[in-house]
Amino acid sequence: MQIELHNVHKTYEGAQPLHVLKGVNLSIEKGEFVSIMGASGSGKSTLLNILGILDNYDEGEYFVDGQLIKNLSERSAARYRNKMLGFVFQSFNLISFKTAVENVELPLFYQGVGRKRRHDMAMEYLERLGLKEWAGHYPNEMSGGQKQRVAIARALITHPQIILADEPTGALDSKTSVEVMELLGQLNREEKVTIIVVTHESGVANCTNRIIHIKDGVIGNIEENSRHNASAFGTTTVMK
Amino acid sequence: MHDLFTEVWESVRRNRLRTILTGFAVAWGIFMIIVLLGAGNGLMGAFNQGGRDFASNTMMMGGGWTTKPYDGLKEGRRVRLDMSDMERLDKEPFAQYVDDVTTTHTQGGFTMTYGRRYYTNVSLCGTFPSYSDMNKIQIVAGRFINEKDINERRKVIVLSNLMAQNFLNGGNNFRDLLGKRVKVGNFSFQVIGIRKGDESSDDRDLYVPYSTIKTIFALDNRIDQMTFTFHGLNTEEENEAFEKELKASVNTAHRAAPDDESATWIWNRFTQNLQMEKGSRILHTALWIIGLFTLLGGIVGVSNIMLITVKERTHEFGIRKAIGASPWNIMKLIVAESVTITAFFGYIGMALGMLACTLMDKTLGQSEMEVFDQSIRLLVNPTVGMDVALEATLVLIIAGTLAGLAPARKAARVRPIEALRDE
Numbered sequence: 001m002q003i004e005l006h007n008v009h010k011t012y013e014g015a016q017p018l019h020v021l022k023g024v025n026l027s028i029e030k031g032e033f034v035s036i037m038g039a040s041g042s043g044k045s046t047l048l049n050i051l052g053i054l055d056n057y058d059e060g061e062y063f064v065d066g067q068l069i070k071n072l073s074e075r076s077a078a079r080y081r082n083k084m085l086g087f088v089f090q091s092f093n094l095i096s097f098k099t100a101v102e103n104v105e106l107p108l109f110y111q112g113v114g115r116k117r118r119h120d121m122a123m124e125y126l127e128r129l130g131l132k133e134w135a136g137h138y139p140n141e142m143s144g145g146q147k148q149r150v151a152i153a154r155a156l157i158t159h160p161q162i163i164l165a166d167e168p169t170g171a172l173d174s175k176t177s178v179e180v181m182e183l184l185g186q187l188n189r190e191e192k193v194t195i196i197v198v199t200h201e202s203g204v205a206n207c208t209n210r211i212i213h214i215k216d217g218v219i220g221n222i223e224e225n226s227r228h229n230a231s232a233f234g235t236t237t238v239m240k
Numbered sequence: 241m242h243d244l245f246t247e248v249w250e251s252v253r254r255n256r257l258r259t260i261l262t263g264f265a266v267a268w269g270i271f272m273i274i275v276l277l278g279a280g281n282g283l284m285g286a287f288n289q290g291g292r293d294f295a296s297n298t299m300m301m302g303g304g305w306t307t308k309p310y311d312g313l314k315e316g317r318r319v320r321l322d323m324s325d326m327e328r329l330d331k332e333p334f335a336q337y338v339d340d341v342t343t344t345h346t347q348g349g350f351t352m353t354y355g356r357r358y359y360t361n362v363s364l365c366g367t368f369p370s371y372s373d374m375n376k377i378q379i380v381a382g383r384f385i386n387e388k389d390i391n392e393r394r395k396v397i398v399l400s401n402l403m404a405q406n407f408l409n410g411g412n413n414f415r416d417l418l419g420k421r422v423k424v425g426n427f428s429f430q431v432i433g434i435r436k437g438d439e440s441s442d443d444r445d446l447y448v449p450y451s452t453i454k455t456i457f458a459l460d461n462r463i464d465q466m467t468f469t470f471h472g473l474n475t476e477e478e479n480e481a482f483e484k485e486l487k488a489s490v491n492t493a494h495r496a497a498p499d500d501e502s503a504t505w506i507w508n509r510f511t512q513n514l515q516m517e518k519g520s521r522i523l524h525t526a527l528w529i530i531g532l533f534t535l536l537g538g539i540v541g542v543s544n545i546m547l548i549t550v551k552e553r554t555h556e557f558g559i560r561k562a563i564g565a566s567p568w569n570i571m572k573l574i575v576a577e578s579v580t581i582t583a584f585f586g587y588i589g590m591a592l593g594m595l596a597c598t599l600m601d602k603t604l605g606q607s608e609m610e611v612f613d614q615s616i617r618l619l620v621n622p623t624v625g626m627d628v629a630l631e632a633t634l635v636l637i638i639a640g641t642l643a644g645l646a647p648a649r650k651a652a653r654v655r656p657i658e659a660l661r662d663e
Contacts, residue, residue, distance in 0.1 A: 054562060054656045074652075075566045082564025093559045093660060097250060109243060110564040154563065 002161065002194055003028040003051065008060035010046055020046045021057065022217035028196065030161070033188040035197040035205040038214035045166065047214060048198045052085055052164045053077045065161070082110055086155030086163040086193075088184075090170035092147040094139040094154075101126060101135040104153045111158065125153040129183070145176035152183065162194045163187070169204055181207040248577045251549065262538075262545045263585030266639075269535030270586045270632060274593025274624055275600075276527040282605060282622025284520045297473075298374050300507045301325075301486070302465035303494070310497035319494045319503045322461040328489060329468055337482060340370035341468040345453055350425040352399075352446065354407040364424060365445040366453030374469055377447075381414035382433035389432075389449040397422060397429035398447040400437030427456060470510075479511045535635070539582070539643045546578050546647035550654075557651055558659020567652035574651050578644025579637060586636035590629060597623040 003026070010021040020043045028034055038044040049055035050062060053069055062069045064084065072080070087093075094103045101122045108118035126135050129149045139147055148168060155163050165184065169177035185207060188195045197208055205211045206225065213220035252259050303319040329338045348363035371377070372384040380401050389396050399422070404414050407422075414434040421428050424446060437443040453459070473479045483506045488498035496503035550557075557570050605619045 049657050052562070054660075075568070078561060078564055078566040078569075081562060087562050089660065093562070095556055095559060097254060106560070107563045110560075110566070110569060115243065158564075 002030040002032075002065060003196075004061075004063040005050075006061045008047075008050065008057050008062060010043075010050065010055070010057045020217055021050075023060070024214075024217070024219055026212065026219055028194060031188070031192045031194055032210060033185060033195045033197075033208045034210040034212060035199055035208040036212045036214055037199055037202070037205045039200060042214045043217040044198050044200075044214050048164055048166050048196070051162075051196065052087060053080050078110075082107060082158060084161050086158065086160035088148070088151050088155050088163060088165040088168045090167035092139070092144075092151045092171070094147055094150060096139055099136050099138055100131060100142070100150045103139070103150055104157055107154060107158045121157060122153070125157050126150070129153050143176075144172045145179060148172060148176070148180050149183070152180075152187075156187070156191075156193075160193065162196065165195065165197045167199055168197060169199070169201070177204065244572060244576050245580070247573055248580050251553075251573075251577055252581065255545075255549070258545055258548075259581060262541045263581055263588075265538035265541040266535070266582050266636075267538070267585040267589030267592070269531070269538040270589030270636065271593040271596070272534040273528070273531030273632060273635075274590055274628070275596050276531050277524070277628055278593070278597035278600060278622045278624050279619065280523050280527045281624060282600065282619030284523065285620030285622070286617050287516065287520075288620075296509055296513050297471060298467055298469050298509045299483075300465055300467045300509075301490070302505055304502045304505050306496045306500055307502045308497040308500045310500070311495045313495055317496070319491075319496055320462045321466060321490070321494075321504070322463060324461070324493070325490055326463070326466050328493070329466075329486075334482075334486060334489075337470045337472050339469040339471060340368075340374065341466055342368040342371045342374065343450065343463040343466045344371065345450065345457075345459065345464055346445065347453065347457060352403075352422055352424045354420070354422045357407050359403060359406070359444070362424065362444045362446055364453055365447050366450040367447055368450055370469070371447070371467075374467060378436040380434050380436050382418045382431070384433050384435075385447060385449050390451050393451040393455050394449060395427065395429045395452055396432040396449065397424070398433040398435055399431065400443045401434050402437040402443055404431075404434045473510070476511055476514055479508055483508065532635070535639065538585075539639045542578055542582055542640070542643040543646060545581075546574055546644055547650065549577070550574060550647045550651040553651070554654055554659050556659075557654045558656045561654065561656040562660060570654070571648040571652045574648035575641055575644040578647070579640035582640030582643060583633075583636050586632070586640075590632055594624065594629075 005024050005026040008021055008024040009019070012018040012020060024043075024047060036044050036047060046055065050057050053072065056071065064080075069080065081087075094100075095106070098106070101119065104122035104125055105118045108121060113121075123132065123135060126132055129152060131146060131149055131153070134142060134146060134150075139150070142150070148171075152163075163184070168184070169180055172180060181204060184195050184197065187193055195208075197204065199205055209224075209226050211223040211225050213222070301321065303321045306313070306315050306317045306319060309315050326341045326343060328334065329341045344365055344367045346363050346365045348361070350362050350364060352359045352362045367385065368390065369384060369386050372379070377384060377398075379398075381404075382398075384398055385396065388394070401414060404417050405412065408414070408416060417431050417434065420431050422431060423429075429446075429448065433447075435447075470482075473482050487501075487504050487506065491498050491500055491503045494503065557565075560570065561567075600619065600622045605617070605622050608617050
């Protein structure tokens, strides 16, 4: 089991404390391509933040590769994120004053990789994603799909075991959305990377092999979706 | 390092105007420090210039008026030193500290003539050979008075090069004047030496052997004052103890109370210099403090601008953290930017400050003021040395780090999820 959550609770403190996760139990195998689906307010983003070690949880246990991830120092959290995880965000989160290749290089910079080597590696990944000609361009000179592919290259460059994608198609049109999901699927098949996609779109969830429903802070039913068109969404459903 | 500075350069370039405006305050602060210290150095240089012509380890002693009744005598009596007091210095416990003892007797209001040329209002100054070392008299031709002159009461004279020039019709070959006779009042003297003059009132002093003048003016054993060089008294306390002992000894010999402060006076050039140095240090410190407070304004500005930068870049820092930047990585970025801004503009300020000091040296530093027919320079070498430049560099780096620290910690505390939410 690569990812395991036992009875994870999370409450946002405030004037009106918000109990977002109410005992989440979840396990994900290595190399899986899963989606976490839920309406807004269901706690899916909070769950993703905890999976991505971007946020702490109050109660329960979270294991990655048998390693308990709890109350980590900022420094070791940063190291885990850098070594094991790759992020793909809805709004791409590229650094606007850096070119595509510089953005892709950045995780390697924080690993201490030399300038020449990380540039070569970044170029290699951009080429694989068909963005070689765009390496010297700034994010605001690129289309949404291109930006998301740069973000995917950035997530991949450290060879992470897990890629976490938060609404990766949220800011893309339907055609590009299909391309991005196919790209993620391909990565999952070819690189054996575990990919976890958080979405509220059933069409996006349908591209994954397992759909985990979350509702009101607890895990609902889990659908096996290995035959991608078998479910209720099936062929008739469009992505948007 | 290269990567860090690339990042810093990118950030600074994106905010050119506000970086320049902030940097101006830093440059101004350092500029003030350099100019103040330069002016301070110039001022102290001018003060010290007066003392540079004398050996620093000399004391002068003379008689005064008693203020205490002692040994059956009333107060208000005049004390006059005599030759026995000079001999006293050659005996213990004073001899271990005292090197050379001299005295001078000056008689003024003479006219000196040489051929058809003359000088009015010159003074005959009877003295001893060691006077020349103590007062750093520079002989440009011939020699100063020697022991033989004293013993034989020779009528020989040392005069300044400016007078000699006048006597030689503006010529510079002073040797021509050696051996020639000049007339001072009704007395004829043979010129044995030409000394360097400095256009001050001292130039009108003509040096002759003390024994000669004693004979001519029929002086008794009494002397106006005595000057002596000393060694081995290195602190203010040691000097004070020596002075006290000497005064007590001289006072007693002249039937004045040993602790009577006014019966005799001592003027100690060494402690004078010590005090001058102390004053100089205080001035130096005060100028540093004023400069640092000026710089503080600039530093606060840098800190402020870094806080704004951090606020603006919160989202970016969130991204960096999400992909693996540690808090320290983020802190480094901000501190490096702060130090870079401070150091860069600090050096501009330093360069301008040094330029201003050089200008000050070229203008004010060259101007002289006439005070009592002595020319005094207002500022002597009003510049700062390499040491100040190094100190200022250190100040800049520390200041830049301090300015960046609070904003950097704020940046390091950015939580990635909050930052990523911040659209």
